[in-house]
Every structure is written in structure tokens, then in C-alpha cells.
Amino acid sequence: MSLKREIGFLFHIVRINLKSSLVLRGAFCARLLFVAFNNLIFFVSWVIFFKKFILVNGWNFHHVCFMYGLVNVALGVNTLFFNGLKLLPKLVEYGELDVLMTRPLSLLVSVASYKSDYSGLGSIISGIFLLSLSPITNAYELLLVLFFIFTSIAVFASITLLYGSLSFVFQDIGRLSMDLYNVMVMLSTIPNCIYKGILKIIIFTLIPVGFVSYLPVSFIIHKNPETLLFLLCGTLGLTVFSIFVFYKGLRRYESGSSSMVVG
Secondary structure (H helix, E strand, O other), rough: OHHHHHHHHHHHHHHHHHHHHHHHHHHHHHHHHHHHHHHHHHHHHHHHHHOOOOOOOEEOOOHHHHHHHHHHHHHHHHHHHHHHHHHHHHHOOOOOOOHOOOOOOOHHHHHHOOOOOOOOHHHHHHHHHHHOOOOOOHHHHHHHHHHHHHHHHHHHHHHHHHHHHHHHHOOOHHHHHHHHHHHHHHOOOHHHHHOOHHHHHHHHOOOOHHHHOOOHHHHHOOOOHHHHHHHHHHHHHHHHHHHEHHHHHHEHHHHHHHHHHHH
């Protein structure tokens, strides 16, 4: 199946889920408002913090607004379109990948679109609101924001896929995978400028959220073209590596399923 048709399939799945969710419009709107409010209530602590401390290692209130908005939009898009990646350990553990393999499109797209969660719209709404508080003054800066959103979406999806692919090697990894995901979200919403030494290495390797929040804000502050290049190369490398690990692990799953059928 072509890339265009697979993207169309993703939007089709989301549209179907939204239509089914709108049957109960009251519950739909209430959940969106709750998610948006929940995201913003945590941001209040940073509002209070920066009333007392104007700068933290070069970061000011607007930089944190940008970081928090970027993270929320990226997580919202992933929840809306690629929520199935978080469920990969469950699909592997219960053998549900067998059903997805019969679909006439790539398995990775089938996994990503396995279950769409419309609550991601709440995160997108709160993220756009926070980004609007950032000092975006011209078309060039707007294009940069769109670029950072795209790379952040790709990084979050790739990390989630990597953690989920551990289930091809280790059994009962679902809880650990979800814990790692939650740690990733938590670290991405903390100004990365406070990380030094080993912690800074971790946010670019084991839990590479530095590509989501640290590098975009770093470029805004210092305007260093090398930062953009590092971000682009890191995002592409992480994306390719996560896809490679997924399909490499899939071979173990296929051989295990075959032996079960033969037996």
C-alpha cells in the first residue's frame, strides 16, 4: 500500500473513532476539557516559579511556554493517531498481531492505528494555547514551530515504539514499557537546562526527550544552525532505528507463532 493510502487510512480510523465518540457529546466535551485543564493546571507551577525567578540557565517564562506547548501538541497528535504504539506489548503478549498482519497495509501502520484516543485533542488544544503565549512574530518563526512539532511527534512515536518493541524479547514487559513512557513524558515537561552530566546524557540516549524540548528551545535562545542539524539527524536516526528494532523483533514473534501453529 502506498504512503498516501496509509496516511489516508490513519485519518479514516481517527474520523471513525471521533464519530463514535460524538454519540455522547456531553462526555466527549467533558473529557476534552478535563484533559486540557489537567495539562494547564500543572503549568501553573511554572507560572508561580517564574514570577520569582526570571531566568534559569537562560530559560525564561516564554521558553517554558514554548516547551510545554510543543510537548502537549506532540503528545496529543501521538495519542490521536498513534496510540496503538503504547499497546504494542499487549498485542505481542496476547498474540493479537496475527490479526493485524492480515490487513492490506503495513503492519507498523496497523499497530499505530490500532486504537485512537480522542482525548489527544485536549492536549492539542492546550498545547496550541501555550504556544500562542510564545513570542512568535513572523512566518519564519511559525515555520520553525511547525518543524519542531513535526520532529517532536516523530521522536515521541519512535521512543514509544522502541519501548514497546522490548516485548519481542522480554515477557510481561507491558508495565515497564508504560512506566518508561510516563517517565519520558515527565522529563519532557521539565526545563532540560537544569540537567547536567549523566542526566544530560540520559535525555539524549536512554530517554531521548532532549530532542523534543531541549534542542528546540536551545535554538530559539542561541540561533545556532548546528542545533537544527543535530535535531534533524537525531530525529531521523531515532526513527529509522526504532523501525529497524520493531521489524527485527517481529521476526522472533513470527517464528514463535509458526511453532505454535505447527505444534
